[in-house]
Amino acid sequence: MSRANFEKAKSILGTPAFEADGVLIYKMDCSDGMKMLSDELVDLTITSPPYNIGKEYEEISALDSYLSWCTNWLNEIYRLTKGDGSFWLNVGYFEVKDKGLAVPISYLLWDKSPFYMLQEIVWNYAAGVACKNRFSPRNEKLLWYVKNPKQYTFNLDAVRDPNVKYPNQKKNGKLRCNPLGKNPSDVWQIAKVTSGKNRSSVERTPHPAQFPIEMVERMMKSSSNEGDLILDPFMGSGSTAECALRNGRYVIGFELEDKYIGYAKDRITKYLTDQEESKKQTELPFAV
Incomplete structure (x- = not known):
């Protein structure tokens, strides 16, 4: 069914800016693109919007305008989500004039759609800005929404943390811990995608605000x-998109900047090329 929905979306949206096996990326405003699509088309949405803090890909808007804009695309995501589907939203902080310097955007967005907010996850990381007059920020929020709180996909065994302190501890002869590992909890310690000489992450692209693959995968x-x-x-x-390819999912994305689409194209093409080369290596006959 998902393959059919993938093809259906392509027939509606037309020729993408970039296409690979199971990947469609459109140079299009996401609100415009989503409005073209039919209800309950996608199983899961994962995204991180502009934070309204003046990054190179955004212009700072008045607070009311920013919240109105977010409400628009949040409601479109809800409409597109299947009945048992989920939505993960990553947001950080911004300044609210005369109210607060580092206000979590999640405080202002969490109830701006019909979604049921199942849980807030704290993403904790080590790298970041060092502050002198306040504590150095080392976290962002992940809001996990579902459309139906009584029926949604949750594959705990697929994401268990194998780093268990006492993996062989028993009670009444039975292991106390699941052999696959422990529940990762609602605080995720995952490294940011860093840049800079001698400290740049392997997956780093020139994009100024990049999701770590490990977090997307979870x-x-x-x-x-x-x-x-x-x-x-x-x-x-x-x-x-790369994470979807790695894990056997179809993916549709929207992006306005040509250079960012180029970054996505380069990394996806590299991943597919590496996979093809690896496959060829495993198919080589043994020397006799």
Whole structure:
């Protein structure tokens, strides 16, 4: 069914800016693109929108305008999500004039759609700005929404943390811990995608705000199944697309900047090329 929905979306949206096996990326405003699509098309949405803090890909808007804009695409995501589907939203902080310096955007967006907010996850990382007059920020929020709180996909075993302190501890002769590992909890310690000489992450692209693949993978594996259709309205450097390819999902994304589409194209093409080369190596006959 997801493959059919993938093809259906392509027939509606037309020729993408970039296409690979199971990947469609459109140079299009996400609100415009999503409005073209039919209800309950996608299984899972994972995205991180502009934070309204003046990054190179955005212009700072008045607070009311920003919240109105967000409400628009949040409601479109809800409409497109299947009845048992989920939505993961990553947001950070911004300044609210005369109210606060580092106000979590999640405080202002969490109830701006009909979604049921199942849980807030804290993404904790080590790298970041060092502050002198306040504590250095080292976290962002992940809001996990579902359309139906009584029926949604959750694959805990797919994302268990194998780093267990006492993996062989028993009670009444039975292991106390699941052999696959522990529940990762609602605080995820995942490294940011860093830049700079001698400290740049392997997956780093020139994009100024890049999702780490490890974090996307935990959201994707826990909240969808192989063959599902994933949506990312703010595709950026293509982390969601690459992760979907790695994990046997279809993916549709929207992005306005040509250079970001180029970054996504480069990393997806590299991944597919590496996979093809690896396949060839495994198929080589043994020397006799």
